[in-house]
Amino acid sequence: MRKIKAIHYGVGAMSHMIVPYMLEKGVDVVGAIGRVSNIGKDLGDVVGLGRDLGVKVSNNAEEVLSEQEADIVIITIASFVEQIYDQIKLCVENGKNVATICEEALSPWWTSPHLTSKIDKLAKDNGVTVTGTGYQDVFWANIISLLSGGCHHIDAINGLAMYNVDDYGPEVARSHGVGLTINEFNREEEKQEIPSFMIMCVESICSAIGWTIKELIQANEPTTSKMDLYAKSLDIEIPAGNATGRKEVVEAVTNTGVKFRVELAGKVYDPDEADINKWSILGLPNIELENIKPPTDVSTCASIVNRIPDIINAEPGYVTIENLPYLKYRPYPLHFYLK
Amino acid sequence: MRKIKAIHYGVGAMSHMIVPYMLEKGVDVVGAIGRVSNIGKDLGDVVGLGRDLGVKVSNNAEEVLSEQEADIVIITIASFVEQIYDQIKLCVENGKNVATICEEALSPWWTSPHLTSKIDKLAKDNGVTVTGTGYQDVFWANIISLLSGGCHHIDAINGLAMYNVDDYGPEVARSHGVGLTINEFNREEEKQEIPSFMIMCVESICSAIGWTIKELIQANEPTTSKMDLYAKSLDIEIPAGNATGRKEVVEAVTNTGVKFRVELAGKVYDPDEADINKWSILGLPNIELENIKPPTDVSTCASIVNRIPDIINAEPGYVTIENLPYLKYRPYPLHFYLK
Numbered sequence: 001m002r003k004i005k006a007i008h009y010g011v012g013a014m015s016h017m018i019v020p021y022m023l024e025k026g027v028d029v030v031g032a033i034g035r036v037s038n039i040g041k042d043l044g045d046v047v048g049l050g051r052d053l054g055v056k057v058s059n060n061a062e063e064v065l066s067e068q069e070a071d072i073v074i075i076t077i078a079s080f081v082e083q084i085y086d087q088i089k090l091c092v093e094n095g096k097n098v099a100t101i102c103e104e105a106l107s108p109w110w111t112s113p114h115l116t117s118k119i120d121k122l123a124k125d126n127g128v129t130v131t132g133t134g135y136q137d138v139f140w141a142n143i144i145s146l147l148s149g150g151c152h153h154i155d156a157i158n159g160l161a162m163y164n165v166d167d168y169g170p171e172v173a174r175s176h177g178v179g180l181t182i183n184e185f186n187r188e189e190e191k192q193e194i195p196s197f198m199i200m201c202v203e204s205i206c207s208a209i210g211w212t213i214k215e216l217i218q219a220n221e222p223t224t225s226k227m228d229l230y231a232k233s234l235d236i237e238i239p240a241g242n243a244t245g246r247k248e249v250v251e252a253v254t255n256t257g258v259k260f261r262v263e264l265a266g267k268v269y270d271p272d273e274a275d276i277n278k279w280s281i282l283g284l285p286n287i288e289l290e291n292i293k294p295p296t297d298v299s300t301c302a303s304i305v306n307r308i309p310d311i312i313n314a315e316p317g318y319v320t321i322e323n324l325p326y327l328k329y330r331p332y333p334l335h336f337y338l339k
Numbered sequence: 340m341r342k343i344k345a346i347h348y349g350v351g352a353m354s355h356m357i358v359p360y361m362l363e364k365g366v367d368v369v370g371a372i373g374r375v376s377n378i379g380k381d382l383g384d385v386v387g388l389g390r391d392l393g394v395k396v397s398n399n400a401e402e403v404l405s406e407q408e409a410d411i412v413i414i415t416i417a418s419f420v421e422q423i424y425d426q427i428k429l430c431v432e433n434g435k436n437v438a439t440i441c442e443e444a445l446s447p448w449w450t451s452p453h454l455t456s457k458i459d460k461l462a463k464d465n466g467v468t469v470t471g472t473g474y475q476d477v478f479w480a481n482i483i484s485l486l487s488g489g490c491h492h493i494d495a496i497n498g499l500a501m502y503n504v505d506d507y508g509p510e511v512a513r514s515h516g517v518g519l520t521i522n523e524f525n526r527e528e529e530k531q532e533i534p535s536f537m538i539m540c541v542e543s544i545c546s547a548i549g550w551t552i553k554e555l556i557q558a559n560e561p562t563t564s565k566m567d568l569y570a571k572s573l574d575i576e577i578p579a580g581n582a583t584g585r586k587e588v589v590e591a592v593t594n595t596g597v598k599f600r601v602e603l604a605g606k607v608y609d610p611d612e613a614d615i616n617k618w619s620i621l622g623l624p625n626i627e628l629e630n631i632k633p634p635t636d637v638s639t640c641a642s643i644v645n646r647i648p649d650i651i652n653a654e655p656g657y658v659t660i661e662n663l664p665y666l667k668y669r670p671y672p673l674h675f676y677l678k
Contacts, residue, residue, distance in 0.1 A: 017491075021491045024491070024492075025491075135489065137488070138485060138486060138488050138489040139489065142485055142665070143482065143485060143486070145665070145667055145668075146477060146481055146482055146485055146665050146666065146667070147477060147482070148667055148668035149476070149477050149641075149642060149645050149665070149666030149667045149668055150474065150477040150478065150634070150638035150641055150642055150666070151638070151641050151645075151668050152356075152360045152363070152637070152640070152641035152644065152645075153363075154668055154670070208667060209667055209668050209670060210670060210671065211670060256670050258670075284637065284641070285634030285637035285638060285641070286634065287630065287633070287634065287638070288630055288631040288632065288633075289628070289629075289630055290628075290629045290630075290631065291626065291627055291628055291629075292627040292629065293627065294626070294627075295489070295624030295625065295626065298491070298623065298624040299489035299490070299624060299626070301491070302488075302489055302490050302491035302623070302624070303488060303489055305491065306488050306490075306491075307488075326481070326484070326485050326488070326665050327485065327488030327489070328484055328485070328487055328488045328547060328548055329484075329487035329488055329490050329493055329548050331493070331548060331549060331550060331595050331597075332549065
């Protein structure tokens with residue numbers, strides 16, 4: 001048995017948790033790729049370990065990925081598959097498995113079918129696995145699929161979730177329109193349709209249960225606050241009334257007529273707000289789920305680390321979470337879980 | 340593809356839901372075995388279908404199990420493995436898979452190791468699977484294992500659950516001391532150690548995560564009410580101050596030092612009470628789960644029916660739920676899920 005070797009791609013906010021978590025679970029972090037900041041610095045220094053890891057952050061992805069032997073690359077760069085397609089491709093062509101917290105990557109067949117099938121083919125050709133995971137893996141997808149098992153009949157699934165968009169670095173904040181005036185927000189919305197992260201979760205639940213999505217619509221609106229709020233991710237003051245983020249309502253209907261309605265808000269919080277995760281399955285019986293103050297950011301980082309052995313063990317291709325074993329806590333070093 | 344054939348063994352309270360659920364999911368119910376009441380009646384009549392099924396309730400288990408071809412037998416007779424060992428043996432020796440809502444059967448290796456290994460061997464010798472399932476499969480075991488996947492580190496797991504002992508027929512109510520005076524309750528407790536259903540759930544969670552139990556203790560006390568309560572399961576009036584059921588506290592420590600503390604009350608309810616399911620995983624991060632008014636009885640029946648294809652598909656032996664695919668809702672006839 002040898003330790004798992006990982007490369008971290010994208011040394012932003014999330015790497016400050018993911019890198020230490022990997023080290024504590026016996027993973028050798030053997031490479032780090034950045035884009036602009038921290039280039040040349042030691043990764044241990046960058047993620048606040050208080051000690052050097054002997055791994056310099058490089059902006060030469062090609063060099064790191066071709067020269068460094070590794071089992072898996074952890075990509076924490078952006079929220080949409082299109083934004084990380086080139087990076088995934090480079091990893092896969094260099095024979096590396098990929099785990100990413102890119103939210104769309106959780107289940108991107110509905111929103112990015114062409115890119116996903118290209119990645120799937122590339123991954124199969126290179127004998128590696130690509131998987132999107134994170135908090136949603138547990139809290140917005142598998143837990144709903146699991147609870148459904150307590151139902152004899154299901155008519156509808158409703159969800160309400162909220163996360164602090166300020167916890168995930170500037171990329172995520174920007175993609176939520178944080179700080180824009182309402183006019184700017186609406187203009188941005190018109191220019192580009194940003195798919196809700198809940199689309200992927202609905203898709204994952206449907207895939208797990210064996211439903212197909214027949215209709216799906218999404219409506220967006222800006223969230224606002226009555227007070228000025230500071231957004232640490234962008235280091236800006238958001239004037240009262242400007243967009244603090246985005247609320248999305250996703251409604252879908254399955255082939256069997258089951259209705260989904262999931263509301264998701266990603267926003268900079270008022271002082272009294274906390275993350276929300278509340279779901280209802282309506283049918284026989286009704287099942288209600290609530291996670292009180294769910295730890296969205298920490299669980300995102302814990303989840304991707306716990307997922308590492310599943311991804312290395314999986315068949316090659318683009319493998320979505322409902323086709324992996326359910327996520328579980330890993331009390332032992334991660335290489336103990338390799339097949 | 341042919342429909343699944345099932346025999347129902349124990350035509351009590353739960354069969355009134357399980358039999359219709361099986362029929363609605365395309366299962367042929369081809370036999371019914373009772374012990375005392377309803378013998379000779381049509382099963383459809385007994386479970387309140389309003390139509391005959393052409394299946395008479397028989398008290399000759401041997402005859403039904405040896406002469407009737409069936410894929411699986413659903414046993415809903417009692418809460419402890421010892422009480423249904425002979426019935427399981429008869430099913431298995433007649434080549435039938437077994438699903439049971441017997442609570443101990445969920446994970447009986449800690450509480451009944453000898454009987455369980457005898458069943459395991461019998462099942463392997465006869466090429467069939469024996470599994471315990473029910474509400475706990477989802478709400479007290481797998482959901483905790485799944486949520487653990489969002490943690491980087493776990494120190495402790497605390498649970499609080501309550502169910503209405505009056506929903507499950509006289510066997511369950513009697514085993515909870517319903518109606519006894521406090522002195523009678525305590526004498527019963529001294530005579531026999533009744534293992535808490537939570538022992539099996541802790542065992543299942545530990546097995547799923549890869550922990551072993553190093554210490555386990557259970558403390559019981561009677562639950563009481565300030566008012567007289569009617570127990571429909573036993574058709575008795577419980578005087579105020581007498582036992583309305585039992586509260587159990589199970590404390591366990593794993594090989595890695597993780598501490599479980601799970602409190603479970605099974606009792607006849609005061610008018611304002613409802614089922615409870617609240618869990619906390621303490622660690623990094625903390626994760627809180629609550630199911631508001633969980634539908635314990637209906638989900639027990641839905642779960643065992645949804646489990647049928649998993650059990651038929653499984654390897655022979657005593658297969659506990661953490662070694663099956665996670666339970667999921669079945670939108671299609673159950674034989675569609677057979678391998």
